[in-house]
Amino acid sequence: xxxxxxxxxxxxxxxxxxxxxxxxxxxxxxxxxxxxxxxxxxxxxxxxxxxxxxxxxxxxxxxxxxxxxxxxxxxxxxxxxxxxxxxxxxxxxxxxxxxxxxxxxxxxxxxxxxxxxxxxxxxxxxxxxxxxxxxxxxxxxxxxxxxxxxxxxxxxxxxxxxxxxxxxxxxxxxxxxxxxxxxxxxxxxxxxxxxxxxxxxxxxxxxxxxxxxxxxxxxxxxxxxxxxxxxxxxxxxxxxxxxxxxxxxxxxxxxxxxxxxxxxxxxxxxxxxxxxxxxxxxxxxxxxxxxxxxxxxxxxxxxxxxxxxxxxxxxxxxxxxxxxxxxxxxxxxxxxxxxxxxxxxxxxxxxxxxxxxxxxxxxx
Numbered sequence: 001x002x003x004x005x006x007x008x009x010x011x012x013x014x015x016x017x018x019x020x021x022x023x024x025x026x027x028x029x030x031x032x033x034x035x036x037x038x039x040x041x042x043x044x045x046x047x048x049x050x051x052x053x054x055x056x057x058x059x060x061x062x063x064x065x066x067x068x069x070x071x072x073x074x075x076x077x078x079x080x081x082x083x084x085x086x087x088x089x090x091x092x093x094x095x096x097x098x099x100x101x102x103x104x105x106x107x108x109x110x111x112x113x114x115x116x117x118x119x120x121x122x123x124x125x126x127x128x129x130x131x132x133x134x135x136x137x138x139x140x141x142x143x144x145x146x147x148x149x150x151x152x153x154x155x156x157x158x159x160x161x162x163x164x165x166x167x168x169x170x171x172x173x174x175x176x177x178x179x180x181x182x183x184x185x186x187x188x189x190x191x192x193x194x195x196x197x198x199x200x201x202x203x204x205x206x207x208x209x210x211x212x213x214x215x216x217x218x219x220x221x222x223x224x225x226x227x228x229x230x231x232x233x234x235x236x237x238x239x240x241x242x243x244x245x246x247x248x249x250x251x252x253x254x255x256x257x258x259x260x261x262x263x264x265x266x267x268x269x270x271x272x273x274x275x276x277x278x279x280x281x282x283x284x285x286x287x288x289x290x291x292x293x294x295x296x297x298x299x300x301x302x303x304x305x306x307x308x309x310x311x312x313x314x315x316x317x318x319x320x321x322x323x324x325x326x327x328x329x330x331x332x333x334x335x336x337x338x339x340x341x342x343x344x345x346x347x348x349x350x351x352x353x354x355x356x357x358x359x360x361x362x363x364x
Contacts, residue, residue, distance in 0.1 A: 014196045015263035015275040018112025018256030020104045022209075024071035024216065024249050042233055043247055045069050046221065054219040068221045069234025076218050079103065084171055086185020093149065094158035095134040097252075098167060101127065101212045103306040104252045105168050108208060114255040116172045121205025124176030126167040128187035130213030132152070135159040137216050168208075173265075176204030187211045188253060195257050205262065206272040209252035218250070229290075 018027050024042030025254050026032035031164035035042060046054070046068045051061055062068055091099065105125070109115055116123055139154055140146060146154065158167060162180050171180040181191040188211035195207035224232045224245075231245035263270055326339040 004043035009260065010261050010264070011199065012275075013260040014199055015260045016109045016255050016274070017263050017268040018110075018114070018269045019254070019271065020111055021251065021253035022073055022075075022100055022104060023251045023253075024073065026359060029253075034325075039238075042237075042249070043069050043071050044177070050219075051137065051221060055217055057219055060223070063223060065232075066226045067224050067230070067232065067234050067247075068219055069247055070215075070219055072219045073100070073214065073250045073253075076100075076214060076250065091155075093145070093154060094136060094140060095132055096214045096216075097129040097132070097134070097212045098158045098164055100214065100252045101129065101164060101254075102168055102171065103217060104210075104212070105172070105208050105222050106256050108200070108210075108254040108256050109172075112206075114206060114256070116174055118293070118355050120201070122176035122205040123172075123174040124195060124204035125169055125174060125178045126181055126191040126198070126200050126207060126209045127165050127189060128181040128183070128211045129161050129164050130215070132159055132161055132217040134214075147333065166210075174208075176207065181211075189277075190279055192257070192274070193279050196274055196277060199257060199259050207257045209255055209257060210252070211254035214250045215248060222248070257340075265302055 016346055021029050021032065023032045023035075024036050024044070025040070026042060048068070051068055052058065061068075069078075076096055077092075079091050080103065081088055084102055086094070110215060134153065137294065139159065156163060161182060165178040165180050169176075177192075177195060181187050181194060183190045187274070191209040193212060195209035198204050199207055221234075224230055229245050231247050233244075234247055237243040237248045257274075258268065260270075260273055
């Protein structure tokens with residue numbers, strides 16, 4: 001069976017059948033969409049009193065370069081421990097990233113309409129997390145706790161990146177591949193790529209893919225430094241001539257994937273269809289380790305997926321990494337223009353960029 005994407009069989013496509021997430025000022029995917037539709041941003045600016053109450057050092061706060069903005073999760077400390085079989089004490093020594101990941105994974109499966117105990121097939125998990133800051137900041141600073149629990153168990157029971165996915169697989173009895181993916185800012189997209197490959201190779205019949213990060217200490221601002229990636233005013237302006245940096249934040253986002261033919265057969269609510277993906281690295285073909293590269297962004301394009309003729313509704317996409325800095329925005333846009341001109345060899349092709357922030361957006 002084929003459709004309007006020339007030469008691509010339905011059996012080669014992946015359906016997104018479920019989604020869940022937590023974002024600054026948005027507790028769900030639907031709330032995030034409403035935030036964007038109403039031209040709002042999730043960033044919160046704190047008063048000095050609030051910053052001090054959140055534990056910011058007065059000396060740090062007095063620095064003129066200290067920016068009192070954060071993309072935080074309002075319920076970062078909350079977790080339904082009993083639902084997942086944890087005692088309150090057990091939950092207290094788990095990294096908040098792991099906790100939010102567990103809850104989001106359950107919500108994503110609910111959204112897909114496929115709970116593990118009733119699903120006839122293997123479920124894989126492909127995901128990654130941010131720095132495991134809870135261990136050094138909140139646990140290792142308590143010597144009595146370290147002596148009582150031990151370093152090995154503190155690390156292995158839910159504070160190491162390596163155990164993010166396998167903890168979920170254990171709790172929900174998911175018996176497909178369970179892979180921790182760590183590629184820095186591209187982690188979630190690479191997780192989706194790997195999950196799709198696992199589905200197409202029949203290693204699993206459904207997959208959860210995505211990522212989570214929780215900044216610690218939470219609800220703190222940051223110190224702006226000239227020439228670095230963080231914004232001087234707490235505003236993020238991607239693809240804007242006034243772009244000067246980003247604001248790091250916390251959140252989680254997961255999708256549930258199935259082979260398209262299986263999703264169609266079961267009458268799943270299909271949100272989107274993935275027709276292919278590719279992963280690369282630009283090596284040393286750039287000005288520096290943190291610099292972007294035009295050719296590096298284009299190198300996956302010779303893959304078979306990108307040589308096929310797109311339909312009117314197909315949307316080639318790419319992560320807009322570092323587009324919050326003026327020079328990097330130009331690099332990204334140059335690479336996407338070249339990609340659009342060469343996509344499927346058609347002069348009529350066009351790249352579609354989804355911009356997640358607006359220049360004049362207001363705080364939520």
